[in-house]
Amino acid sequence: MKVYLETFGCQMNELDSELVRGHLHSLGYSFTGDPNDAQVILYNTCSVREQAESKAYSRIGIVGKRKAAGEELILGVLGCMAERDGIDMLRRYPQVDLLCGPGELDKLPLLIDNVRRTERISTSPRTDRAPARSVTSGDGRVALAGNKSRRSATLGAAEDSLEALDLGRAFEPREGSNDRSAYVRITRGCNKFCTYCVVPYTRGAEVHRPPDHIVEECRRLADSGVLEVTLIGQTVNHYLYVHGAAVDASGGETPQVGPGAAAFTRTGLDRLRSDGQRVTTFAELLYRIHEEVPEIKRLRFVTSYPRDFGDDILDVMAACPRICRYLHVPAQSGSNRILKLMNRGYTVEEYLEFVQRATRKLPDVCLAGDIIVGFPTETDEDFEATVQLVRSVPFKNNFIFKYSPRPGTTAIDRYPDDVPTEVKKLRNNHLLAVQSEVSTAVHRSWVGKTVEVLVEGPSKAAADAAEADAIDARSTVSAVHGSTDQQPATRVELRILGVSQGASSNGAASSPRQRGLQSDGRTAPLPAGTQLVGRTGGDLITFFDCPAGRTPESLRGTVLPILITGSASLLLQGTAVGPQGTAFGTDG
Ligand code: SF4
DSSP, X not given: OEEEEEEOSOHHHHHHHHHHHHHHHHTTOEEOSOGXXXXXXXXXXXXXXXXXXXXXXXHHHHHHHHHHTTOOOEEEEEEHHHHHHTTHHHHHOTTOOEEEOTTOGGGHHHHHHXXXXXXXXXXXXXXXXXXXXXXXXXXXXXXXXXXXXHHOHHHHHHTOTHXXXXXXOOOSOOTTOOOOEEEEEOEESOOOOOTTOOHHHHTOSOEEOOHHHHHHHHHHHHHTTOOEEEEEOTTGGGOEEETTSSBOTTSOBOOEEOOOGGGGSHHHHHHHHHTTOOEEEHXXXXXXXXXXXXXXXXXXXXXXXXXXXXXXXXXXXHHOTTBOSEEEOOOBOSOXXXXXXXXXXXXXXXXXXXXXXXXXXXXXXXXXXXXXXXXXTOOHHXXXXXXXXXXXXOXXXXXXEEOOOOXXXXXXXXXXXXXXXXHHHHHHHHHHHHHHHHHHHHHHTTTTOEEEEEEXXXXXXXXXXXXXHHHHHHHHHHHXXXXXXXXXXXXXXXXXOOOOTTOOTTTSSSSOOOOEEOTTSOEEOOOTTOEEEEEXXXXXXXXXXXXXXXXXXXXXXXXXXXXXXXXXXXXXXXXXXXXXXXXXXXXX
């Protein structure tokens, strides 16, 4: 059976999808990038942003139409929307055949199997004439945590069968893939309860994985060729594992519920240690991976919580050259009053104090964050405070969102959405413009420096041009084949592009198409001189020309020194140089 799996939302969802893909693949399912070619369609959904949610509903609607036209498909909704809406979603969207929450993904093959075995594939959206199917949570099509992990967090961790999914991930390089980057989860769930966020309810209580499992996963990824590992968790710096507190029947360590906030104070940690408890902090975990898996050339982590970000983490970052100087630390607002309504648990002053510590200990650190504008009751003064915060911190970028009330959150019940849409739009645009100025200055400050860039491949513009030329060539070939001289073109000329100053912060290298096509339709390497793209350790997007004597294929996945010669608001432009800044040589 062919499966089409589409992912909405965050890195956590991307990793979940990767693990689901590996799990289903090991059971004999194959995957297709075309939903029209699939018998099973899975949407891994996100309920944090309205836009992602609307997109998912629109996809569900399209599949409903296909089913109404008689196509036999299995449609599954995974992730946070499934968990939040529960079986109500099956009632409202009868074309959905199965639901699987983010904490139950290991059960997905069973759900698909149940739908197939019982032939309960739904056919169409409900009409007034069609009786509603009876839906229960126990009919084999639904795997949701409900609120059990919040009701009893310890029980939730003990029942955490998801660990097997992480541990069972595929470590063989994917066929045809040059992917050298991978995510590794260190915590699941969240205990922070920001009022605008549904994650603590959909992903459950914060559960921390045993450090040995994490280090082993990194080692196996490195063995399979991965160069860059990103540790992920909702609040990674709150990782803390107490050894001996959670073990299985054979004495092996298992995931455990994270400790309360008190553990992150110096006295809290000292108390744990003086009680004879052996603990692994986030700083110690980072250090272990850095020392025990030197094949990982880049170690990053997202997302950090501004509170309780200890100097111990900054010290380890400063001491370990392969840990990237990159911190994604969402501030969310520059107004203490709004931060309080958001239940963020820190003040603007504390946020700025953290930024000062981070930039003092790591002068080359790159900072990024998230901001919400138009939170309920936000006044012009509150917004101005946010503008001041953005102006005063050297953020390389900020993801700026207009507040929208999300079902299942505290804020939707507690605060009326009273900032008019037009005002939200104006504030959003104004803040984007301010951030653009700040980003431009940050990127400009790198001009003249040599940075290490992990090469991702040809820039999207170069790859698109290669493909366009290839398509052109294929038409030419068929035209030539149909002509009297029967002489096919022998080589496709590929354009070499200049830097696109307008490239977006995330689109440039997200899916570089890696090859051109020869006149006979076979793939051919892009030539030297093609524009390449990669990222610095601080996650700055960098464009440069493929140096003479090298091919894009030979450079993909390598780390190159690049002398920065120009910049724009969201990118750097440079030239490949030798290790000491000399002209790029063949040993580059
Ligand atoms: S820290 Fe706040 S915003 Fe982040 S996942 Fe937890 S509750 Fe949501």
